[in-house]
Every structure is written in C-alpha cells, then in structure tokens.
Amino acid sequence: MKRPGTAFVLAIVSLILCPILLIIELSALFFAGMVAYEPSNPIWVKALVIALVVLIALVTVAIPVIALRVGMRARSAAQSTPDGGSGLATAGVVISAIVTVGVLGAQVYYLLMVFGNCGLDGC
Numbered sequence: 853m854k855r856p857g858t859a860f861v862l863a864i865v866s867l868i869l870c871p872i873l874l875i876i877e878l879s880a881l882f883f884a885g886m887v888a889y890e891p892s893n894p895i896w897v898k899a900l901v902i903a904l905v906v907l908i909a910l911v912t913v914a915i916p917v918i919a920l921r922v923g924m925r926a927r928s929a930a931q932s933t934p935d936g937g938s939g940l941a942t943a944g945v946v947i948s949a950i951v952t953v954g955v956l957g958a959q960v961y962y963l964l965m966v967f968g969n970c971g972l973d974g975c
Contacts, residue, residue, distance in 0.1 A: 863944040864947065877912055878962065
C-alpha cells in the first residue's frame with residue numbers, strides 16, 4: 853500500500869464517526885438495560901438487544917483500529933520508497949492512535965457502568 857492519503861482519510865473518518873457511534877452505543881446500552889430488566893420480555897429478545905450493543909461496540913472499536921493498521925502500512929511503504937509522503941501517513945497514524953485510545957477508554961468505562969462500578973457522574 854503506497855497511498856498515505858487513504859490512511860489519512862480513514863483516520864479523519866474515524867475521528868468524526870467514532871464519537872457518534874459511542875453516543876449511539878450508550879443509548880443502546882441504556883435500552884438494553886431496560887429490556888433486560890423487564891421480566892415479561894422473552895429471553896431471545898434480551899439476547900438480541902445485548903447482541904446489538906456488542907455489535908455496535910465492535911464496529912466502534914474496529915473503525916479506528918483498521919485506520920491505524922492501514923496508516924502503519926502506508927507509513928512503512930512510504931518510508932521505504934524515495935518518493936516520500938510519509939508525513940500524511942504519520943498524521944493518519946497519530947490521529948487514529950488517539951481515536952483508538954479514546955474509544956478503548958470509553959469501552960472500559962461502559963463496561964464499568966454495566967457492572968455497577970461507575971455511573972454517568974463518574975466512578
């Protein structure tokens with residue numbers, strides 16, 4: 853892969869899309885809690901709603917990780933050729949690494965919320 857622009861665009865997309873997905877995931881998490889708490893809901897509905905939350909979480913984590921991986925490949929390919937272009941790939945790696953750390957931190961916080969150790973006002 854010798855296109856550092858692609859890595860940069862993916863990093864910017866993850867920077868814009870991941871906060872939106874984190875808000876959607878938090879809303880789905882509250883919805884899943886309400887559905888799971890209701891005793892009249894069948895078990896398959898509860899499992900479906902929980903699987904939806906897990907799917908949203910996986911997509912939210914996968915987007916910046918893919919951008920980071922593409923950025924690292926583009927950066928190494930750009931450094932091995934004399935054409936240059938590693939600056940744009942490096943910017944993509946830095947942006948996607950920051951987004952990845954933020955998303956993983958939010959996921960840990962959401963897990964702490966699920967297990968009752970944290971709330972919306974903090975831990």
